[in-house]
Amino acid sequence: MQIGCAQLSEFRNYRTLSWSPAPRLNVITGPNAQGKTNLLEALGLIITGRSFRTSRTAEIPRWGTETTTLAGELLHGQTRRIVRRTLTRLEDGTWQSTGEPLPEWARAIAFGWQDLEIVNGGPSTRRTFIDGFAGRLYVNHIPTLLRFRQILARRNRLLQQRPYDGGLAERLEPWNEQFATVGIELLGRRRKAVAALQTELARVYATLSGARSKVEIRYRTSLGEASEPAALLAALERSQREEARRRQTLVGPHRDDLAIEIDGVDARAFGSRGQQRLIALALRLAEILPVSEAAGTAPVLLLDDALSELDPAARGHVLHEIQSAEQVFLTTPDGPPVNGATVVHVNGGSLDPA
Numbered sequence: 001m002q003i004g005c006a007q008l009s010e011f012r013n014y015r016t017l018s019w020s021p022a023p024r025l026n027v028i029t030g031p032n033a034q035g036k037t038n039l040l041e042a043l044g045l046i047i048t049g050r051s052f053r054t055s056r057t058a059e060i061p062r063w064g065t066e067t068t069t070l071a072g073e074l075l076h077g078q079t080r081r082i083v084r085r086t087l088t089r090l091e092d093g094t095w096q097s098t099g100e101p102l103p104e105w106a107r108a109i110a111f112g113w114q115d116l117e118i119v120n121g122g123p124s125t126r127r128t129f130i131d132g133f134a135g136r137l138y139v140n141h142i143p144t145l146l147r148f149r150q151i152l153a154r155r156n157r158l159l160q161q162r163p164y165d166g167g168l169a170e171r172l173e174p175w176n177e178q179f180a181t182v183g184i185e186l187l188g189r190r191r192k193a194v195a196a197l198q199t200e201l202a203r204v205y206a207t208l209s210g211a212r213s214k215v216e217i218r219y220r221t222s223l224g225e226a227s228e229p230a231a232l233l234a235a236l237e238r239s240q241r242e243e244a245r246r247r248q249t250l251v252g253p254h255r256d257d258l259a260i261e262i263d264g265v266d267a268r269a270f271g272s273r274g275q276q277r278l279i280a281l282a283l284r285l286a287e288i289l290p291v292s293e294a295a296g297t298a299p300v301l302l303l304d305d306a307l308s309e310l311d312p313a314a315r316g317h318v319l320h321e322i323q324s325a326e327q328v329f330l331t332t333p334d335g336p337p338v339n340g341a342t343v344v345h346v347n348g349g350s351l352d353p354a
């Protein structure tokens with residue numbers, strides 16, 4: 001798929017902007033703090049309805065404004081869909097986001113160097129990564145995740161309520177079954193997502209590094225290979241006492257992690273900084289093929305400063321890897337990294353053609 005044109009009004013440091021990007025590689029260049037990343041964020045919002053930068057809608061509107069609008073034309077083969085999203089400030093000061101439903105084939109994959117945390121941060125960054133990817137593969141994944149979070153919060157509230165004595169087991173009981181059913185559904189899709197990523201990750205990492213190192217990813221859960229709600233239910237029962245003592249839910253997919261290994265050792269503990277960087281980028285680029293297969297069209301790539309931390313050889317490998325993509329947006333503070341790319345300069349919230 002592609003984005004044919006984008007219109008921004010009162011978005012971050014953009015007053016108004018109307019831009020028709022090119023197919024293939026668009027390079028967005030310009031000095032720091034001019035609005036390169038903001039523009040990528042806007043494109044992502046038009047395509048997916050969400051910001052890859054923040055979950056706080058209030059950060060997005062241009063400071064001092066009451067209404068932000070984003071509109072765009074999404075193209076998929078002969079299909080053309082206009083989409084529009086409006087952020088409005090309500091009387092109570094909160095922001096409301098409205099817009100018509102997005103086409104079911106619309107997908108974007110965003111990369112920025114904060115993604116290094118997937119490799120060297122805590123387990124929750126890896127869960128967020130795999131949930132984001134699974135959400136691009138399976139339409140039900142994010143609704144399942146939200147449902148799971150509700151049940152988990154409910155369960156934890158009960159565990160925190162006083163008195164946490166004899167009556168606790170009875171109070172938890174009605175929630176346990178739902179927790180187990182929805183938890184296993186979540187776990188199953190995360191496992192499928194990891195399996196879908198595995199082969200591409202190994203291939204992309206080898207391509208980017210130009211070396212034979214092997215990168216592997218595995219789903220890690222205390223439930224082992226179990227795939228039935230009964231197994232999670234039994235684990236809940238086993239940890240009942242400990243849960244009452246610590247007053248939180250101790251087993252389930254909210255405690256799981258991904259193992260990311262390079263040549264058989266933990267990449268977080270033993271990977272060099274350079275290896276970790278390439279793994280982070282490879283994780284995003286490895287999403288492209290499975291997401292294309294699931295959506296029936298190639299996702300738009302939003303790569304924020306992706307070349308900056310790499311050596312010249314790796315830069316070349318990245319450009320080679322993305323050259324067949326339908327549409328890519330790449331920000332860079334330096335000049336165009338490649339001949340044939342369409343280049344725009346960002347300057348204080350407006351675009352000058354190169």
Ligand SMILES: Nc1ncnc2c1ncn2[C@@H]1O[C@H](COP(=O)(O)OP(=O)(O)O)[C@@H](O)[C@H]1O
Pocket residue numbers: 011012013014030031032033034035036037038039059060061062063346
């Ligand atoms: N909601 C907002 N309203 C107005 N300006 C904003 C808003 N959010 C960020 N900015 C400004 O946008 C600029 C950063 O833009 P960004 O796209 O991150 O720059 P870069 O070109 O370095 O990627 C900063 O000057 C920041 O002050």
Ligand SMILES: [Mg+2]
Pocket residue numbers: 036037038304305
């Ligand atoms: Mg930036």
